[in-house]
Amino acid sequence: MSQLLDNLNPEQLAAVTLSPQHALILAGAGSGKTRVLITRIAWLLQNGYCSPQGILAVTFTNKAAKEMLTRLSAMFPVNTRGMWIGTFHGLCNRFLRAHFRDAGLPQLFQILDSGDQLAAIKRLLKALNVDDEKFPPKDLQHFINGQKEAGIRPAAVEAWDDYTRRRVELYVEYEAQCQREGVVDFPELLLRSYELLERNEPIRRHYQGRFRHILVDEFQDTNVLQYRWLSLLADGGREGGASLFCVGDDDQSIYRFRGAEVGNMRDFEKDFKVGSVIRLEQNYRSHGNILDAANALIANNSKRLGKQLWTDRGAGEPIRVYEAFTDTDEARWVVEEIQSLVRDGMSRADIALLYRSNAQSRVLEHQLFSSGIPYRVYGGLRFFERQEVKHALAYLRLIANPDDDTAFTRVVNFPTRGIGARSLEVLGDAARTWNTPLYQTVPHLTGKPGAALAQFVALIERLRQETANLRLHEMVDHVIEVSGLRAHYKAEKEGQERLENLDELINAAANFSAELGAGEVPGEHGSTLAEFLAHASLEAGDHQADVGMEAVQLMTVHAAKGLEFDVVFLSGLEEGLFPHENSALELDGLEEERRLMYVAVTRARQRLYLSFTQSRMLHGQVRYNLRSRFLEEIPDGLLKWLTPPNPRRSFVSEPSTRYYNPGASKPAAPSMPPPPPQKSRDLGGLSIGQSVRHARFGDGVIVSAEGSGNDARVQVKFAEAGSKWLMLAVAKLIPV
């Protein structure tokens, strides 16, 4: 007991030992929020406030959920089985499996991941003969998911124009298709769960009675539906309902673009009459200068709940700033700096290269590669998203649920068995006529295509029978073999890696049943298989780790959230890139970018490098940008310039020849590249940062430029008219 609370600071202690009540914990970066969350659970259990069955703890990622489970069992001997700890989607899946009938779902319903969902929508549009130029599948997917995540079914969508009305019709059709096929997409997992709880009183009562303490991680990332779901489970804060313990940081809210609603924090405070907002502001990660920079930066945001990080570990090193000529030079400098760090004994794995957008990794990778520095890029294809794995899973899905048309279409002709587009069209038409899933439509067909399709159906039936008494991994193995997938990839010249991945899938199946417990009964194939398939959809797998590889870590700032490194390089600190130009179009977009910058800065433990370039290759064109305003928002005293600091102006107006002053600054990059070409003439005497007047748009400032000669365009931010790109050859811009 005493051990449990050892070494907690006063605020952490207060949060952990709060008497059962609704609470909002504002947990700053590196303030030990996970520890608080876990210790809170242990404390509640240890002091008999509730049993493990009474705990519901929810996270966003599987990684976080797993960490919570492991650390909890390490901290405190408890049967974690009874607790509901998992992701929103994982828990909703569990809930829907338990109540599939009441939820109106088949017992073995399948889960569509985003890719599957997109494929399903494409198929739908084709079947309905909808012009996918007018209704791009991706947009429709976004629309549908957006509605679902706001808790809105088609009937409740406010559609005032024809376009929206048509999209709502397609939303209806899409729902019907999913229902027919017995599949559920990600947002549907949540919405179904929510609706079932809402409308089924016995079930609602049961869960409201069961869960006494609901704990939420990364609360600032919840969307509207998730908050309503939590709220419902906690009986809206009424007497006798569960206590909601929400941990989050509004300053680290960086997922509004995917539906996160920071406003949930304020709403929660109000709706649940939260008496105690506890701030965790002591940071155990970074040195003072880094925190000061982060604090200064985020102070520029207006809509904050308010928080100030501090540390007792001393100021540490200054933040190093480097101005490069081009993106290539920037990358070159980063690599040299890394080499020097490694020479001094720094481990490569403790160094991170962060950037705003994935496209920026290319140059960095190139330089790292040619210097022979091992590196690892996060955020590519994940294991369960690989095509060979998806193919194998599709066969398994058909065994579990033949109505799954997405799976059917995926493998009906893979490996090829003479079923072409023509046959599938016939089949699709027939399916519509009979209103049956593709699989069930096959027997209705006659003729040659019918025969080939019948063979495919026979194959699936055969697989189902032959695997009925096998254990999961044997089943997977058998399916890979008999379906012809293994032979197919064996024959393919580049198929070796794919074969290995298929073997890995068999391993994954074996591990899965092992973890599930020894209780697996052969022949009960349904449920184990369905659970494995759900697992594959819900947990696409870690971004493959090169185990033991001492490698520099490359990732976007988004991907870095929650991580920390001794040394962080943040490159591309330029207007238009970071903050990203598109952010200017969105309401409060700049504040979100600033939070993103805040996240980036607070990743560093000891040393932080910030860099920007004068010119950068983007979309095949050289662009000239101002350095990021975020740089200006960090107090000068915290910065150490590795290149001479300039007034915030582009080289266009002020050629930076002074960089060539040989003795100017000692860390000047050893291989100083030639200066970028002077483009000032191309801008017709204008320069970035300059104020101009336009006859129609009024006064503004040139923010960036691209192209040259006749194609030269400048982006002008007008006081009244907003931001515009103007062709210099066309627009008359008068310097003011």
Place this chain on the structure above:
DNA sequence: TAATCGTTGGTTTTT
């Protein structure tokens, strides 16, 4: 049915 060519668009992303 596979290979090749041309077009298009290019923040951020977990489940």
Place this chain on the structure above:
DNA sequence: CCAACGATTA
């Protein structure tokens, strides 16, 4: 510039 996708061609 360059990757991903769709349409066309052998």
